[in-house]
Amino acid sequence: MAQTSDVDEARDLLGRAYLPLDIDPIGCGPLDLHMSAAKLGVLTAGYVQFGGEVKVRIPDVQSYHVDIPMSGQVTNSWGDGRQDVAVAPESAGVFTPGIPVDIGWSPGCGQICLMIPTREMMQQLETMLGQASLAPVAFERRLDLQTPSSISWLELVTVLMRDANRPGGVLSHRLAEDNLQHLIVQFLLLMQPHNHSAALRSDERPSSAGVVRQAIELMRAFPEASWTTAKLAQETGLSARALQRSFARADQMPPMAYLRYVRLHRAHAELLNADPRSVTVTAVASRWGFLHFGRFAQQYYQQFGESPSVTLRGRDGHARR
Structure with a gap:
C-alpha cells in the first residue's frame, strides 16, 4: 500500500x-x-x-x-x-x-x-x-453492477483482490490464479455489451462426437493446465459455445464440470498417498485449481462420500505412519 x-x-x-x-x-x-x-x-x-x-x-x-x-x-x-x-x-x-x-x-x-x-x-x-483478425472490442461504457451476472462477476474480482499475491492464499498456485484471471476477462466479454456480443450469442453448427473425445483426452492428459472452455475450443477448432453444445449432444457434463471431475479424482489420489504431517487439504485443493475451499469440500464429499480431511488422515481416522 x-x-x-x-x-x-x-x-x-x-x-x-x-x-x-x-x-x-x-x-x-x-x-x-x-x-x-x-x-x-x-x-x-x-x-x-x-x-x-x-x-x-x-x-x-x-x-x-x-x-x-x-x-x-x-x-x-x-x-x-x-x-x-x-x-x-x-x-x-x-x-x-x-x-x-x-x-x-x-x-x-x-x-x-x-x-x-x-x-x-x-x-x-x-x-x-474461433476466429482471428477481429475488430477491436468496443464496450458499452457504463457497467451496471446490480444485475445477477455483474454481481457474480464482481464476486470473482473480489476473490482476486483479496488473495492475489497473498502467501498461502487460494491463488498462491499459478493454475488457480491464471484460471481466475481468464474467467474474469471471459465473463466480462459475455456480460458487458460490445460490438461482438451478437456473435458470442449466435447459434453454430454442432460438431462431431470425435471433438468431444479430443477435448476429454486433453483434460485427462493435462488436468493441471489452465483450461477454460475457450482454450479447449481453440484446441479442437471450435468456438466455446459450439464445444459446450457438442458436450450436451454427446450426453456429457459441460466441459468445465468434466474438468472439475478429473481434478477431484487427481486431488483424491494425492490425498490418499500424502503424509498428513506435511501436506494440507487446502494446499492440495489449491494445486488442482479449486479456489473456494468450502465448495471443494462439498464437491469432494458428493463425489467420494467422505471429506478430504478424512481421506488425508486415512479411513480409520488415524494418521498414516
Whole structure:
C-alpha cells in the first residue's frame, strides 16, 4: 500500500502501475492518495482512493480498464463528448483503448481499478469465437453492477483482490490464479455489451462426437493446465459455445464440470498417498485449481462420500505412519 499527498509522486505511482496520466486537485482539501496494485499474469488489479476531490486526465488509454467505485462516485468524461456518472455500489466505468478520458473523483472516492491488455482481450475473444483478425472490442461504457451476472462477476474480482499475491492464499498456485484471471476477462466479454456480443450469442453448427473425445483426452492428459472452455475450443477448432453444445449432444457434463471431475479424482489420489504431517487439504485443493475451499469440500464429499480431511488422515481416522 502506497500513500502520498504529493501530486508529482501520485502521478508517478499511478503511471508506473497503470498508464501515464495527469492529476489536478480540486478545492483546498488534501490529495491523500492511497493505492495498492499488483501486476498479475494476465491483468493488473488494484485499489485507488483519493481523500480530496481530484480530476484525473488520461490522454492516451492504451488498454482496457474497468473502474469500480467502492465508495463515493466518479464522473467519466470521454474525449468524444460522452459523459457518465459511476456511483458505488450501483455502476462502474469501462474504458476502451484509443478514447481519452477525464475522471472526476468525489472526495473520499475509492475504486477497484482493473487493467486488461488489449492483446489479452482480443486473444480471449478470438478464442471464444474461433476466429482471428477481429475488430477491436468496443464496450458499452457504463457497467451496471446490480444485475445477477455483474454481481457474480464482481464476486470473482473480489476473490482476486483479496488473495492475489497473498502467501498461502487460494491463488498462491499459478493454475488457480491464471484460471481466475481468464474467467474474469471471459465473463466480462459475455456480460458487458460490445460490438461482438451478437456473435458470442449466435447459434453454430454442432460438431462431431470425435471433438468431444479430443477435448476429454486433453483434460485427462493435462488436468493441471489452465483450461477454460475457450482454450479447449481453440484446441479442437471450435468456438466455446459450439464445444459446450457438442458436450450436451454427446450426453456429457459441460466441459468445465468434466474438468472439475478429473481434478477431484487427481486431488483424491494425492490425498490418499500424502503424509498428513506435511501436506494440507487446502494446499492440495489449491494445486488442482479449486479456489473456494468450502465448495471443494462439498464437491469432494458428493463425489467420494467422505471429506478430504478424512481421506488425508486415512479411513480409520488415524494418521498414516
